[in-house]
Amino acid sequence: MADLADVEQKLASMASAAVYPNGTSNPNASVAGVTITVARGWPEPGGKQLDAIIAAGNAMITVFSAAGMGANTTRFLQQMSPRTSVPPAQLTLTVASNRVIVGGAINAGEAACVNVNYQAYIYGVKSSDTPQTIAAGLAAAIPGASASGAVVTLAGAFEIQASVSVPVQMQQEIGRQTRVFMITAWCPLPPMRDTIIGAIDDVFMLQENKRILLPDNTLARLIYRGTSSLDHLAKQNIYRRDTRYEVEYVTTSTEIDNTVSNLAVGIAPAGGVTSTINI
Numbered sequence: 001m002a003d004l005a006d007v008e009q010k011l012a013s014m015a016s017a018a019v020y021p022n023g024t025s026n027p028n029a030s031v032a033g034v035t036i037t038v039a040r041g042w043p044e045p046g047g048k049q050l051d052a053i054i055a056a057g058n059a060m061i062t063v064f065s066a067a068g069m070g071a072n073t074t075r076f077l078q079q080m081s082p083r084t085s086v087p088p089a090q091l092t093l094t095v096a097s098n099r100v101i102v103g104g105a106i107n108a109g110e111a112a113c114v115n116v117n118y119q120a121y122i123y124g125v126k127s128s129d130t131p132q133t134i135a136a137g138l139a140a141a142i143p144g145a146s147a148s149g150a151v152v153t154l155a156g157a158f159e160i161q162a163s164v165s166v167p168v169q170m171q172q173e174i175g176r177q178t179r180v181f182m183i184t185a186w187c188p189l190p191p192m193r194d195t196i197i198g199a200i201d202d203v204f205m206l207q208e209n210k211r212i213l214l215p216d217n218t219l220a221r222l223i224y225r226g227t228s229s230l231d232h233l234a235k236q237n238i239y240r241r242d243t244r245y246e247v248e249y250v251t252t253s254t255e256i257d258n259t260v261s262n263l264a265v266g267i268a269p270a271g272g273v274t275s276t277i278n279i
Contacts, residue, residue, distance in 0.1 A: 007249055008040045032187075034058045036196065043062060059186060061200075090105040091105065091110050091112060093164060101150060101152075102152070103131055106127065106131075110166050111125060112164060114138055115159070142154065144156055166259050168257055172253050176248065181247060197242075200243060224244075
């Protein structure tokens with residue numbers, strides 16, 4: 001789930017990319033031609049790190065969550081959805097005549113599923129399994145089946161289907177909030193701060209649909225909230241400029257679920273007994 005630290009880290013990463021459009025391999029190859037240090041948080045007044053950076057003629061960018069500038073904006077709650085795309089199955093099940101051949105790699109949490117004559121049989125894969133133990137487990141669950149190595153032989157089967165269920169990390173939105181973040185340039189010269197913040201604003205404002213992707217694969221909304229320059233530290237040769245962005249991001253809960261490989265439908269005919277049909 002995304003939290004304050006995730007948003008700050010994302011904004012810091014974006015700011016670094018903005019002032020170092022060609023990468024950080026050369027510290028002085030920034031848009032301002034000096035070394036720019038990017039950090040989360042707020043520098044201590046008279047802090048040694050900031051003083052040393054300014055004294056060397058370089059600049060610093062900080063990303064800070066403004067106190068008291070947040071709100072609960074929860075408007076709707078979403079159903080569970082995959083955090084990422086559904087991964088391919090590592091295990092393989094191949095149907096050949098009246099046999100099911102187990103192969104592939106072992107991935108704990110997957111499930112080997114075999115439908116025999118419209119009845120489903122499932123074996124949950126463990127980290128200690130091999131194709132041979134999976135075949136033995138399926139054979140033990142299926143009436144009249146036998147296993148030899150990684151091959152399951154089915155007796156009296158007229159319909160055989162095999163599939164693999166895979167574990168997927170699912171997430172659900174359980175809340176939404178906004179916070180205002182200050183991206184601040186601390187520089188030894190006024191033109192330098194203008195160049196740095198100008199580059200950051202160019203990148204931030206050009207985000208597609210004003211959305212940014214956070215580490216938990218959720219999208220956050222980015223809204224420009226203004227820029228200001230401050231010269232109250234000019235006696236220390238520190239010239240500051242802030243650009244402010246409101247970020248609306250979600251809080252999610254996560255769980256591991258498996259993909260559906262067999263659907264069982266209960267049918268209760270009039271005057272009859274309820275039966276389950278697997279499709």
